[in-house]
Amino acid sequence: MCAICGWINKNENLNDKHDTFREMLDLMSCRGKDNTGYYFGEKVLLGHKRLAIIDLEKGNQPMYYKDYIIVYNGELYNADEIKSKLLEKKYKFDTTCDTEVVLKGYAEYKERVLDMLEGIFAFCIYNRKTEEIFLARDRFGIKPLYYSNKGNDFIFSSMIKPILKSKVIKPYLSKKALGEILALGPSKKQGSGIFTGINELRSAHYLKYNKGKIEITRYWNVETKECNDTFEEAKEKVKELLTDSIKRQMVSDVPIATLLSGGLDSSLITGIVAKNKDNKLTTFSIDYEGNDKYFKKTDFTVSRDEHYIEVMSKEFNTNHKYKTITQEDVVEYLKDALHAKDYPGMTDIDSSLLWFSKEIAKEFRVILSGECADEIFGGYPWFYRKDLNDRKLFPWINNLEYRQSLLNENLQDEIDLKEIVEKEYEDTINELAEEDRNKKDKRLFYINMTHFMQGLLERKDRMTMYATLEARVPFADTKLVEYLWNLPFEYKYKENTEKYLLREAFKGVIPDEVLYRKKNPYPKTHNPKFLELVSKLLKERLENKESKMYKIFNIDKINELLESKEDDILPWYGQLMTRPQLIAYLYEFDLWLEEYNIEIEGI
Helix, strand or coil: CEEEEEEEECCCCCHHHHHHHHHHHHCCHHHCCCEEEEEECCCEEEEEEECCCCCCCCCCCCEEECCEEEEEEEEECCHHHHHHHHHHCCCCCCCCCHHHHHHHHHHHHHHHHHHCCCEEEEEEEEECCCCEEEEEECCCCCCCCEEEEECCEEEEECCCHHHHHCCCCCCEECHHHHHHHHHHCCCCCCCECCCCCCEECCCCEEEEEECCEEEEEECCCCCCCCCCCCHHHHHHHHHHHHHHHHHHCCCCCCCCEEECCCCHHHHHHHHHHHHCCCCCCEEEEEEECCHHHHCCCCCCCCCCCHHHHHHHHHHHCCEEEEEEECHHHHHHHHHHHHHHHCCCCCCHHHHHHHHHHHHHHCCCCEEECCCCHHHHHCCCHHHHCHHHHCCCCCCCECCHHHHHHCECHHHHCCCCHHHHHHHHHHHHHCCCCHHHCCCHHHHHHHHHHHHHHHHHHHHHHHHHHHCCCEEECCCCCHHHHHHHHCCCHHHHCECCECCHHHHHHCECCECHHHHCCCCCCCCCCCCHHHHHHHHHHHHHHHCCCCCCHHHHECHHHHHHHHHCCCCCCCCCECCCECHHHHHHHHHHHHHHHHHCCCEECCC
8 A cells, every 4th residue: 555646747847846746745654654756757746655565575666667657556456367468468577566467457458457457546657658647546436546737737646735735736615615524524525625626536537637638537337237136146146256355355465454343344354364364363453441331322333342352253263452542542643533634534433543553553554344335235224214214315414404503604694505415415316327316225325335435435544544554345346336236125134134135145154143243333432531522622722713613613502512411413424423523523623724724715
């Protein structure tokens, strides 16, 4: 895993930008500390930070082949298959790393190589002869890629902050962008780079840039096809596809570990990895200080994890390591989590993952994780609870009226949060084939894939890579996703059991009490000390009457939130973010405005 960066000017020499470019790349050192590489052309600057996983000695970048230069962030899980085809065409290879496969695959097939790639990636290939820049991103947006095209300058990067460092783009928020953040947050609008002039290349898209002109193309999407597989046939196919994906993602020249929460998804991955690993598997879990005392059962969080972790660890003889984060560390890491993401995120869910990743990175640099199973197997309550899946918009975005009420009265009439959510939802649904738009299960599957899953994958990448740790997500596999898209929802939810198909497919692989455990989300803190600490931080921030918060929010309403004795706010995003997380989010928001020196339209 790595970081990539590039700066192209269609008219002017960039020789005087070398020092600035080095500073831009150094802002992403967390994503790769093993090697730093540059290509400095007259009008093109390319940079790479490497976290070495495959071919530790020969895999440094940029990498060259004829007129092509590549900087690549990712991991290819079918590199050997593509390499075999290229060997038949008389290509020779100097390394065993996937970067060279992508580079020579592009030389042979151009953009059609994307149809062949299975993995997590974001890369740039520069053609010195035609001066064309080619950027591409994996199908599910697991690896990040931002870009800006302003005047004569085109800049791309794995993170937002290097683009701001260039000074070509200022940290400026339009009122429209501000509204999108507050309406959709902590997720964001597809393709948004938050600040005016910065975009994110969407998942499953590629971009061509040449002399100021940009052409963006989508190269993959789910496609509805006839599938008449019986439930028994579907079970066998799912087992085959997921097992194959997990085995492929075990490839590494450094040791790997797995996350093990004791839930279905991480347990399946752990079980299969353990069975296919020559030596003892190390597994990791996280919990919060005080959760044993303050845990409260809810509709979403029904049980604690420790017992199920012990069952799995004993069954597969893993070297399990429990990590317990203090409330002070949860709060202290909020600032680092903000900088890892470059905009406010999932608060304690982010900060705890960042702390957890740093703990794991002391011993490992590759982990396998269970993200994406709920989105593709229908595991979330909004897939099967009528009160949730009858909602006309994104069912995980709650309390829009309350969000609106938090706005300063000067913005109440200018920013309509519900209208913003409606527009994003409509735009997303219109990407579906016409025959799928009126099917509830297709709509739910699609918006979960493009938005909720995207948000969780972004969180996973930013927090782990900020700790110099590579996270792989076997459920985000193209063949598996395409197959599940065409199965009836009745296979996935049956007998009042979410992810029924997945459970039945792996019957006998892991212990039944884990296999049939009701879904629990990623753990959150239940300790009231977290609320106490973040409330104190937000109150301290609001003592600065010059803060832009006073021009954006209704401070009286925020004070009511701070003084309330009840956690009476429904989860305002997903299943976990209630009053303590909203307070933490507002703290992050104010910190973000100040530390990024953000200018807001009309404010």
